[in-house]
Amino acid sequence: MQGTPTGGIQQTIGDPRLQLAIYSATRRLIEHRAGAVGSERLPDYQELRTRANQIKQHTIEHLDHYLEQFESNVAAHGGKVVYCRTGEDVSDFVLGLAKERKAHLIVKSKSMTTEEVHFNERLERHQLETVETDLGEYILQLAHERPYHIVAPALHMTRYDVAELFTKTLGVAKEVEPEKQTKIARATLREKFLGADIGVTGANFLVADSGAVVLVENEGNARLSTSAPKIHIAVAGIEKVIPRAQDLAVFLDLLGRSATGQPLTVYTSFLSGPRRAGELDGPDEFYVVLLDNGRTKLLKDPEKRQSLYCIRCGACLNHCPVYRKIGGHNYPWVYSGPIGAIITPQFHGVSEDGWLPFASSLCGACAEVCPVKIEIPKLLLKLRSEVTEAKRAQGSGGVERFAFRVWAWLMTHPKTYLALARLGSKSAGLLPKVGPLGSWTSQRELPPMASQSFHRWWAQRRRS
Amino acid sequence: MISVYPHPIGGHSLQLEFVARVSLFVTCIVDQLFPRVGIAMAEVLERLGYEIDFPEAQTCCGQPAFNSGYPGEAGKVARHFLDVFRDAECIVVPSGSCTSMITHHYEDIFQQDSRRREEAHRMAPRVWEFSRFLLEVAKVDDVGARFDGVVTYHDSCHALRELRIKEGPRRLLGKVQGLTLREMEAAEECCGFGGTFSVKFPEVSGGMARTKIDSIQKTEAGTVVSIDPSCLMQLQGVIDRAGLPIRTLHLAEVLASR
DSSP states (O other): OTTOOHHHHHHHHTOHHHHHHHHHHHHHHHHHHHHHHSTTTOTTHHHHHHHHHHHHHHHHHTHHHHHHHHHHHHHHTTOEEEEESSHHHHHHHHHHHHHHTTOOEEEEOOOHHHHHTTHHHHHHTTTOEEEEOSHHHHHHHHHTOOOSSSSOTTTTOOHHHHHHHHHHHHOOOOOOOHHHHHHHHHHHHHHHHHHOSEEEEOOSEEETTTTEEEEEESSSHHHHHHHSSSEEEEEEEGGGEESOGGGHHHHHHHHHHHHHSOSSOSEEEEEOSSOOTTOSSSOSEEEEEEEOTTGGGGGGOTTGGGGGGOOOOOHHHHHOHHHHHHOSTTSSSSSOHHHHHHHHHHHHOTTTSTTGGGSOOOOOHHHHHOTTOOOHHHHHHHHHHHHHHHHHHHTOOHHHHHHHHHHHHHHTOHHHHHHHHHHHHHHGGGSOSOHHHHHHHTTSOOOOOOSSOHHHHHHHHHHO | OEEEEEOTTSSEEEEESSOOEEEEOOOHHHHHTOHHHHHHHHHHHHHTTOEEEOOTTOOOOSHHHHHTTOHHHHHHHHHHHHHHTTTOSOEEESOHHHHHIIIIIHHHHTTTOHHHHHHHHHHGGGEEEHHHIIIIISOOSOOOOEEEEEEEEOOOHIIIIISOOSSHHHHHHHTSEEEEEOOOTTTTSOOSOTTTHHHHSHHHHHHHHHHHHHHHHHTTOSEEEESOHHHHHHHHHHHHHHTOSOEEEEHHHHHHOO
């Protein structure tokens, strides 16, 4: 299809080492999740999903209310909420603050929202050093790559790839043991934590009734990023807000299990405001950057806005047979897999990434594991019809549209259709293998033509 | 005699307790490419004492257009289906995907057409995927079939995730004399067909089929069985390209063997 990165897809599918890396990593995640949400471990899993879906629906439908509530509670704790329409607004804010505070070094914990707006590149253009402190993200920063997966950013790299990368970029001796590789990264990163002026994190949840930013992680780097530097900036999409602290009982139970199979991640941090008098740690200044970057465009469609329910667990990627074949980098945006396929065309416009909703067999494995019950296949279908409609308006895609119009006519005129099908079945072997037929035979054999259709068989039987 | 009969797509609907006559919707793929599947289905149903009807104006359920982003064209074909089967009291379909199209997606297609939406809503409880019809309407799991060999079962996606069909076909296979059912690891993974997806993204689709076939091969089964002919067309096509000694059969074909 037009716009499809066919070359990249073929390269990924044709690389057995990469295929094995993707397949085994996702299989591990699938197995861990299956264990953690099984009926013995979590008997009310389906009820939790329904509840999560209801809370998200309610929040997205009253987003203005909860954002204002969150903002006033952050302010009450001495923090500040900064609304940003675009990625440029985010970097302008951070640059301005860094300049005022004479900051030079930023440590960052893993955040898809900052990846979404190319945060590091924007700041580095202004000589502000930003260092990723999540191990996977740190590896990718050294390799100059974008995340391959929402939860496991370096999922496509083996420990041998990492050994080579560390030797090349850090000048250390080749080390293939993951534990020792972690120590190498830690030694470098500790220095950065101690010298950093600003810590930037994402946010998993923004709690409206308490003004808290909730972060889940396994490495402790997010907690260090929020406590060592004097300034903490959390960057989050506006859809991350939830009404009440008690709603976390639902979401925290689902997020870790869906993502990695953990009942809870190793660290769960609740951060509300800067350090108060008498407190030992915490930053002097606390900011929450609330990013739109296209999200408000999704609000008007009552069906499609459920795309904003996503809590970025990555389960849909792991279970998607298409993601498992084509990997993360063939998707046009940082959000890959089924969730990427539904949000990318909505954020960027269906004319831009129109091929994405079609890159699915509609198997439904994603919807089955989505902890907030986003109806991904239904949205893919809706987006498909929007893409064909947009093409019609632009005057393209005429051949396919004409073919379906002819097909629909034939399917509603059975006598003509059956007569033509009979003729066609006799000459099918002679057809040139181009177009869809060529595409089919590039991978597989055609089924042998039946000697007579069921219609013919029935007609003969009826007569006899 | 009228009684309340539970239907898989929700709620309870009025059903004739004793169905004597069933209408076949064989689907376009079976009609043109795999008529033997329709014939096998007819044979099994007649063996169980049903009178078979085949409305000859039938064509397709409309799914190819619906899944390709042409709901308008899909709607035209869906209207045709509703007209052709209007008077059928019980419709049996040898495909999970086409059944699901009618029972789960027609109401979406007719969002703007309340009369047709109502019609689709009333038709849905009368449409049965073949294996489910056997188990829940005919209430048999042993149809007196014999099939010698090791078989593995492929869960087709729409049957599994939209119709929630998982154990039924296995129960039916389990009752076949001489048949050994051996589960593959990736039974629930997609075969990669996906309608026009198979020709829009041939490498991805082919790759998905090859992953599935790896899993099938590990069972050392000589036959893969499914309730969706399109999955079988995809799998057989890739199996034949690779020259593997595996054949694909529809459940109806296995149940018709004696």
